[in-house]
Amino acid sequence: MGGERIAIVGAGCTGLRLRTPEASFRELVFQAAQKAYADAGVRPQEVSAFVSVAENYNEGAAIADEYVPDQLGAVLKPVHAVAGDGITGLASLVMQLETGQLDIGVIEGHSKASNVLHPAHILALALDPIYTRPLRFHPHYVAGMEMRAFLAATGNTQEQAALAAAQNRKNALANPLAAYGASLTVEQVLASPPEAEPLKLGDIAPPADGAVVLVLARESMLGTLKGKPVFINGIGWSQDTPNIEDRELHRAAYAEQAAQMAYRMAGISDAASQIDLAEVDDTFSYKELQHLEALGLAPPGQAGNLLEAGVFSPQGRLPVNVSGGHLGCGYAHEMSSLRSVLEVVLQLRGEAGARQLPGARVGLAQSWRGIPTASGAVVVLGRE
């Protein structure tokens, strides 16, 4: 990157669960923030920039970010709201620190998905009100159409997508933060009820509640902090057209663009050989395969075959979603991809417990903003 390097120096997470009736979203974020600040060895008074990622309709409150400062210790501090996924928010915080005007920054993401009683209706509000919404399909059809186009164009199969779901649910069994660990077979995923064919219920990451807080600092601050740094070596983001019918539905062009931007910054020329582990968006099972190809972690059309060959398993050459991904941990709105970043941070620090991968030095986390968007971000993280 251009100026001084930026590192993640603290991380805190409540863990993800189906429901969290004992705590308000404020109380969840406070728990995660306490952990992150203790981890970094920083007091919130020393933090100069805060970023919050939240969508108003998921919160049930307009200007949801205005409800954020108290539980972060950010009262009367600069708080920047990013209406985007977690890694897009992270990019914003990196840029703020890159200015050199701010030393330590914090980003929060949280989910109270369990409080949203009609999530499909909220999702439908993202569709164009004049020419898309009046057709009144359940919004998952967008994923169903994408999945069909992707499988047809690349030769990946429905069984291979189901294997991604089964593997991630299984990986989640070794992650105490995950909500949906399970021993599932490919057959069980394929036998789950059809949602928007070829997409089945088992292909969809189920919702979860939780909160993640990350603390970032400029490299020159590291001497004063106790947190073990993980460097942000590259970050990128991209947004495709909102017109569903005009996009190349088989491709994740946004992920290709975001990856190229991040790789350029990080000096990555051959992602598949230079990256040791990846947390890739798997909000829907086929998305993991599509994203792996877009990120250059699998050759075109080969993601499913490599998955079957065990390349992306925790014991494989390039472990993918060793945390369990969103399918295994739970889909937690904008917080989801901050949880992906958290996993890479834990792995690079050697603090991932039972699922620790040996010798990981460079990791990638990738986000997708979800239906009906074609936007997302990529971050490359390194131990040095």
Place this chain on the structure above:
Amino acid sequence: MEQKIRGGTSLTDHALTAGEALLTHWQVKSDYRWDAGAALSRFLEGLKHGQILGIHCPQCRRTLVPPRVFCERCFRPLEQWVPLYDTGKLITYSVSYVNWDATRRRTPEIPAVIELDGASPGIGILHLLGEAGGSLSEITARLGAGTPVQAVWKPAAEREGAITDIRYFRPVGG
């Protein structure tokens, strides 16, 4: 507005009601079951029993209401619950003459911030004032910063653990 701009045709009410213009409706189904959390749940439970609960921060020595499980200034967990009085004094108020549909109210509503006795200076709860007069001149003559007020509660059987378990605050004395 019946003005033509650059040759366009402006929409009339008739065009909309007669179906000459496309009018698309969408019923938003945005229902939430918010988890109130540890602090507000206990606060609301207190209201059901006719009690207003605050919480004390031993570091900045403020007693806060509505209560929260952390002090937003000191960033530390709080656990020292304090029962407050249902009396206090006005910090500020407004006299509201508009309904939700922008029609005018004959009798105004008076939203107010009240510093409860037992809470720290400047720590107020937002509520309504009642029994404070019908006209603007009566109200402004009666109320000012520092005017003592007291809660008027719903009967115990009607309380449900909500901020509306207090009907309103009324000025006392003076």
